[in-house]
Amino acid sequence: MSYEAVMARKNEIMKKAVGIDYQVFESGSIAFDYERMMKEVGYTIDEIRKIQAETGVGNTPLIELKNLTKLARKLAPAGKGARIFVKDEACNPSGSFKDRRASVSVYRAQKLGFKGVIAATSGNYGAAVASQAAMRGLNCIVVQEVFDSEGRGQPEILEKGRKCEAFGAEVIQLSVGPELFYTFLCLLEETGYFNASLYTPFGIAGVETLGYEVAEQVRAATGRDPDAVVITHAGGGNVTGTARGLLKAGCKNTKIIGASVDLTGLHMASDRDFNRKSFTTGHTGFGVPFATWPDRADVPRNAARSLRYLDRYVTVSQGEVFYMTEALAQLEGMERGPAGNTSLAAAFAIAQEMDEDQVIVVQETEYTGAGKLPSAQLTFAREMGIEVRRGDPADDKPGERIVIPEHPAQIRVKEVNLDALKKSYISNCIKHYKVQKLTGEDIKFLAEDTKTSEDYVRMVVKELGISI
């Protein structure tokens, strides 16, 4: 089967494999009814909690990081330094928040009578789907991007593959390239299995319980709503699900902050660059393209739409995240990560801008160990010719140099211009759908999808020279 022939049948294969007809939610040239899709295809919070309880997912502890808070207050101006809490998602069965997403997909697959599930992911999601499939007695295939053309594997991805095999999944390990999607489509056709996509309405609904629990637990611990929740941002599902859960719990004023590791300059489809990054997810190589074009995902309409919810988006460097991973272990006795420690590094810096009586939450941790630890990643980085040294993390250069801060005061966040991302998203919609004229429905949709106003969208569209 040629690459082109399979890609041309993409929508037809997908429709069978997720059991959703996305067209019924579409209107105008660009618009689709996002909330109706989430409502009709997803589940309510109570239903999800029940589904997740069946396989031991969720209800993870919320832990106050008292020593890191104390450290932040030492560095902050007087009266500043919010209380930092972390949601210990490593306590889920396969060791990450991804169990929340997988639990609903696999439940759905079982209910619809599928014999197995397939997930395309190099991350924790594979292990989560494999674990849930094991519990529900379904077959599981995980398709990963693992090796460069020399056959060298990224240690973190190798570990995640091992974990999938430990749960009885078949793991297809591929070399670098976006044609992973082609292999994935071929497998869906061959097996007739369910596409446990990260981006379906039920996958995202699975994460809503995380935001909901954060709201409940912060209220119980502090008597107030969280002032800010920092979320490691990659494909957008973590941000979207958590923010929706917080809103459903009534946290209307909680700031939603996305955080990614800055990997600017590295090409995500490059055979050479592939093994010159120390983070395989939670980085700008996913965060930015998925924010500005969410429908690039493996379903026609991505339910993960981060720009609908983000109030702020920041980056931190690889060296800063390694430093905070070490600090979390040494001061709080928690060996976790890497992904959640991206938002931890950001939260540590942002807490210093906030008042002492405020609360900032790092909303996930993940299991760690061989391949995933800073020691494993930095040993591998050195083998790949990357320089590792102490210094000012502002000198960090992805693919060339990892700079571990000399002092915690050097941990800072870099702002990502959300306005530019929103404009880029609107422009991508117009380009992708080849729109000559926008309808009122399109404008309304774009305003909601970028958390802006119809006036804002009209202004951007005018700048792009499109008629309304």
Next chain:
Amino acid sequence: MPDAVKGTWVQIHRVVLKSEERSPHLPDDTKKVPLELRLKGFLTHDACIGDEVEIETLIGRRVKGRLVKVNPEYDHGFGRPVPELLTIGMELRKILGGDGR
């Protein structure tokens, strides 16, 4: 003598797309190389390294490819201790102790 008998846990290798069959939207370094696949499973017959073989995967799927490894090892580890990280805990405790600022 075969390198592996029927039922042995092995890894196979296969080229999925030759470089000229790959997606047109790739950076130059990736365009030059094929898309490769590696997969583990149980041999369905005796074979030697380099042979075209058939395996049965953990979920019972039968797949063909070239035999590259017998009982493949998980060789990712914890790495070597990193001097740049080793002292961070002590430094932070000193700061929290009150005189390290």
